[in-house]
Amino acid sequence: MERRILGLLAGLALATGAAAADSYTLDPSHTYPSWEVWHLGISKFRGKFTKSEGKVTLDPANNTGHILVTIDPASVASGHEKLDQHLKTEDFFHVERYPEIRFESTALRFTSGVLTGVDGNLTMLGVTRPVTLKVQSFRCTEHFRLKKEVCGAEATTTIKRSDFGMTYALPLVGDEVTLNIEVEGFKD
Template sequence: MNWNIDPAHSTASFTVRHLAISNVRGNFSGVEGTIVTDDAGKPVSVSARIPVDTVNTGQPDRDGHLKSPDFFHAEQHTHITFEGSSVKDLGGNEYDISGTLTMHGESRPVTLRTEVTGPAKDPMSGAQKIGAEATVQLNRKDYGLTWNVALEAGGVLVSENVKVHLEIQAAQA
C-alpha cells in the first residue's frame, strides 16, 4: 500500500545541547513524502523531504542564523531528504528503518528507530491513515554543520550531537 505523508500533520523536531548547560529545541514543518507498506502494514520503504527554510526554534534571530551559510545554508540546500529501503522488524509495531539521510549536501547512512501505528479512518476526511514516530541521534559535523564558538570555561556553544524526533501522519494514496 502507498501512503502520502501529510505535511499538515507531520513534523521533524530536534534537540541540541546549548552552552553545555541546557537544550535548544526546534522543528521543521511541511514534511512530505511517501511510505510503502506490505499487506500486513509493515513498512517496506520510506521517502521524505523536509524544507529547510521552515526551521523554527521560537527565536527569529536564531532561526535566521540556522538558515544562513553558518549552518544549513537554506538558499543552497533547500531540503533535508531521507530514502529508507531496508526495514528490520523488531516485533510489535517497532522497526529499524535504514537508509540515506542527505543534509547540507552530505549523504550518510542512518537507522531510524520507528513505531508505526494504525491504520485508522480520519472522520474529517474519510481517509485511511497511519502514523509513525521515529528517532535518531546524529553528529551534525557529519553533515558539514561545523560552525561553533569555544566557551571560556571549556566546551563549545552548540553540541555536535543532535537528537531528532519525527512525528508522521500519512494518508492512503
C-alpha cells in the same frame, strides 16, 4: 507442463505481494520533523521544520517497504526569529545552496507486522550518511471525518552534525543532535 504451473504460481505470488503493499502520502499539516541539541552543555535547545512532504509504501506481510521524505530547511522554526534567520545561513543549513534535506529508506524492519525500525540515508548540506530510525509508535485507523485510512508514527535517531559539515559553534552548541519525527499519512 510443470514449468508453466510453477511460472503461473510465481506470477501469482508476485502479483499478490504487489497487491499487499499500501502507499501513503504524508500529511504536511500533521508531520513534524524536529531536533534538539545541547546548548552550552547546560540545556537542550529545540526546533522543528514546518514544511515537509513524503511518500511511504508498506508491505508488512513481506516485511518490505520504502520511505522518501523531503524537508525544506528554510522552514526551520526555533521560536526565536533572529536565531531562525541565522540557522538559514551558511553557518548552519545554508538554505540558498542546499534547499532540501532528504531521507530515503534502504530497509524497513517489522515486528509482528508492525513497523519498528527504518534504515536509510540522510542527505543534508550535500552530504549523505546512513542513519537508523527507531520507530517508537506506529498506528493506523480510519480518519473520523475523511473515512480514509490514516497511519501515524513517531521515530527518533541521533546524528552528529559535524558528519554533515555543520561545525559552527562547536563545542558550545553540541555536536549530537536528536531528531524526532512525528508523521501522519493518508492511504493513497
